[in-house]
Amino acid sequence: MSLMSYLGAIGAAQREAMDADERVIIIGEDVEANVYGTTGGGKSRADKGDFLQMYGRDRIRNTPISEEAIVGFAAGAAMTGLRPIVDLSYSSFLYMAMDQFVNQVAKNRYMFGGQASMPVVFRSAMFYGLNTGAHHSDRPYPMFMNVPGLKIIAPSSPSDAKGLLRYAIDSDDPVLTFEACLLWGSKEEVSDEEYRIPFGKARIAREGTDVTVVAISSSVPEAVAAADAMAAEGVSVEVIDPRTLVPMDTRAILESVSKTGRLVVAEPAHRTCGAAGEISAIVSEEIFDALKAPIIRVTAPDMQIPFSPALEKQMYPNRITIADAIRKVAGLR
Amino acid sequence: MSLMSYLGAIGAAQREAMDADERVIIIGEDVEANVYGTTGGGKSRADKGDFLQMYGRDRIRNTPISEEAIVGFAAGAAMTGLRPIVDLSYSSFLYMAMDQFVNQVAKNRYMFGGQASMPVVFRSAMFYGLNTGAHHSDRPYPMFMNVPGLKIIAPSSPSDAKGLLRYAIDSDDPVLTFEACLLWGSKEEVSDEEYRIPFGKARIAREGTDVTVVAISSSVPEAVAAADAMAAEGVSVEVIDPRTLVPMDTRAILESVSKTGRLVVAEPAHRTCGAAGEISAIVSEEIFDALKAPIIRVTAPDMQIPFSPALEKQMYPNRITIADAIRKVAGLR
Amino acid sequence: MIKQEAKGSSMAAPTKDQMLEMQRRMLRIRYFDERASKMVKRGHIPGTVHTSIGQEAQVVGATMALRDEDYMTGNHRSHGHPIGKGSPLGPLMAELVGKATGVCKGKGGSLHLADFSVGSLGESGIVGSSIPIAAGAALSASVLKKSHVSLAFFGDGAANQGVLYESINMAGVWKLPVIFLCENNQYALSTPAHTVTSGVIADRAAGFGIFGVRVENGQDVLEVFNAVSEAAARARAGEGPSLIEVVTYRFNEHSEGLRIGTDYRDPEEREQWLKRDPIVLFRNHLIAEGHFTAEELDALEAEVLAEVDEAVRFTDESPYPEPETAFADLYTDKEEQFA
């Protein structure tokens, strides 16, 4: 075990996968210079752990700013023997390649009757909450959840980041990872061994009996903090992190809500057609009778993200708004 | 009043708007030759009603196949005095321009503090159900519903098509229309006068007291047919067509479900993070106590669309699957 | 044929066998597409099909210049490419009809044919969308040190999609073994290329530092073959990508059954082009040069016609897929969990 940051864990998973399989390559803007911190040991190419030094230009591919071609090249390469990891840096840049994601990456295997497999991972990080304005603050994973054929993960801790990414790289299907820039610095003890966390298995971030909170990405630590605060008010809150959004571990969610009868869903994406709405719909479809109160969603509003520090913070769920929702669903106000 | 097809109604709204305001222009692939049937009177340029003859090349703009630039040009033009109608033909092609939709069209007015307005309409039709395979069969409106700043309409009848499109063209905000190719041929008496249907007002397609069905796009006639069939079984079904998905007339939906206590939501989009999930979540959030049974969604599964006629039909809601859901929600099976 | 610069080693002329194979494949495309057209009109094929009738030289000249293992992607005008690459006709025809024996099990249909066994990585219904896929296959060849070349077919219409230039640029800096082949049949649906194309497509190569060539007589299978052979040789020699624009003409409407009036295309223009039928031209050439007799070529035509008949028979006798197969092949694992 080592104390590892979320970002470091991602770097570690990439390094292990690069070492394990020569077909794994990294493609992306500024990956050579380790600008985003997952392809090197430090700030200099001379630093120990620098990917370019270790794997060479053939496998560490600095690209032009051409997201659509980057994604398409990776898809074509994945169908013909490589296993690319594509670093798209900000999630807000995925739109540039939307056609490739939806029409090629997600559909090819199906359309071709299973002739192709598509072992490729597309990494990006959601940079919200950092006063970078509307162009850099998107949390667009819900729209990709509406596209069958993609698998989607959103790790919320260093050990999940490492294990899920490794599983993603080993998977023969296309995976999109939505990392959370806000969590980059969070640290915990992470195994130095190789390990993989299979998709479709939620993590119970905190056990409880009165209210279930399903939280996504950076809302997980906020939900845990809210749960801690609620314990003081005598409410026992269970926090579930689905970790993988497609496939979603609905069983774990349903089991928890069957027990608690009360559900809050918290996520940083926009409200309409978000993951929270989906989870709410599934739960009321499946275990309507178990529900003791209406499900409450705590999400970003259907509004773009303003730049000013005086405006931005209120846009995302936090421990206070989550705790308010818990109180409400528990009938405490 | 004239007997008008859905497609004819769209053509009529465009013609009226072109006549009323010189700033309205039409941009798109193959609009000159009236390939998609909304910019002409017939198949020949000599035919009466041909838009190119009537408005000239300056206002009827045949484009290269460059969707991203088309959308971007239209956005730039809309911010500087024109009011473009963009014909993108198939909804499956919108992905090509996703960055322009999300990062420019939806965000500009907000990011610039209201300096710009964006009076532009993006038309496309969902061509599903016609054995054209996965690339041409998408129903991607839910992902656009997750993007604040866009308004989204999905007319299901000729008179709605005309009135909603006209309102869209007159609107100072960007509007995406998702038309339904399956409905192109449907006909009804439509007013020859100019009229506008304001956004955010649902249409009660059929009144009823026992079960509410909220249906979207081509699911509306299927829901009405299911309701007719259920009347024979003694179940009175109310069918609500939201018509505009953003803004959504939640009040009309809530009023109906408050009355019936039972809700089925039918739509042709994929299930996960679709509009049906959103509507389900809203209803159980708002009027949980009024619900007598779990809400049922009838949607396309989370699967891509196969080509073969032996495979495709089962992918979308139809009168039979909707009627089954009605029976279930009504406790009849 | 205007060449900008010729770097590749000069190509050997095609052998007699190769020429016969060229004519065979052109005939396969012609007869297959003619039959498909009829089947659309009779309602035996659902959806829509786009024929390559009139463009056979451009297709076959290109595919015959590739090796069997080389990769290829295409577009909506989709049957010619895999046929040209050597794909058997039965599963292709069965796919068009949506049978379980189709090359994509009935899931793709005309627009999305793919036959990985002959390096066909997929046609695409989305204009321009498959171009970077071909370049990605070339990236595999490059990283895995294989000798594959990859070729992307696309139309004059697709030549205005930005992803083409992103792909050209990135393949250019990485010197990938990929050929961008523009089938300039002078129209994109109803839109004449010259009304939506600024400059000359082949000339766009130069600004991106790659080799560019315009094959003016795309009705001559040998001209196309030579141009693509040179590009493939350059690619295999590590000299990077090429952009080849082939001038040709589609004899049929944009898609079968589509009626958009003829206003956009001068009937007289079409008449002139019909006289430049690539199959007739090559037949005459083969006879004139003494490579084959008329009788030999008649026999070839009969043989190919029988092949197409056989493909239709195969199709007719094949079952439709079971409805539940619609729910397989999306993911490689535990597919049922998503159904």
Place this chain on the structure above:
Amino acid sequence: MIKQEAKGSSMAAPTKDQMLEMQRRMLRIRYFDERASKMVKRGHIPGTVHTSIGQEAQVVGATMALRDEDYMTGNHRSHGHPIGKGSPLGPLMAELVGKATGVCKGKGGSLHLADFSVGSLGESGIVGSSIPIAAGAALSASVLKKSHVSLAFFGDGAANQGVLYESINMAGVWKLPVIFLCENNQYALSTPAHTVTSGVIADRAAGFGIFGVRVENGQDVLEVFNAVSEAAARARAGEGPSLIEVVTYRFNEHSEGLRIGTDYRDPEEREQWLKRDPIVLFRNHLIAEGHFTAEELDALEAEVLAEVDEAVRFTDESPYPEPETAFADLYTDKEEQFA
């Protein structure tokens, strides 16, 4: 400066007043950006800023060649463009800090400055994304028969985004009055342009049938001014778009506060470029040619410094926006219903 062909009417040399205004605007950019850089480091400006320090000649040469009413879009290197176009400094600085008096009411921030009052239609945090917006403004001018020209600023990195070529092509066939101006500062973040650019950016114009020019000495404001003036004249004369590549250099890091090591950029290279400071060069030129005295230019510098001080004072004294304003300005009507 290498010209491909000069169609536009030859330009009048800039007047003395114009030259003084050029120097003034270059100074405004320099001092504004220097101050902004300090404010980022002190935490007074949240998020990130990208300075145009070192690139002032390229920015101002372009904007001064436009008329006040002409349109412009830009990118993340965003302050120089509106300043060059004549936008007052106070609301720009207030925007960087996120104050209510900001030019975008604090909603845009550094990356998304826009000042419609001077034709600035918006900077863009998404590389390449604002290029078609500028072309769309040119479409308005064309359809509405106005004389506006529109200019899109973008970097060497953005020159590999496909939307640029889609825009060039469509503007080319429609002969729109738009100028595509590539600020080639030789790096995109950590990536040297030559490692990701196949061919020469300006040369890409030719294949798209539009005018292309490379301004080799982008540190000389007059060279840039002349090139853009010619392009603007051509545009107004109905001769269509131009692609202008200006070679320049950014003196600072990609963004202020960013530390990505210096491995990607040779410190020696930077030293050489620092000697080619566009403001110093132009100052020397103005004195050498006898247009202005050193004292006059010193006074100008003091004046601009005071302007920047005033902008900061304006910013400091301005209130932050009320939280509920975050929920306005998304739509033109009934905004509350969406909040």
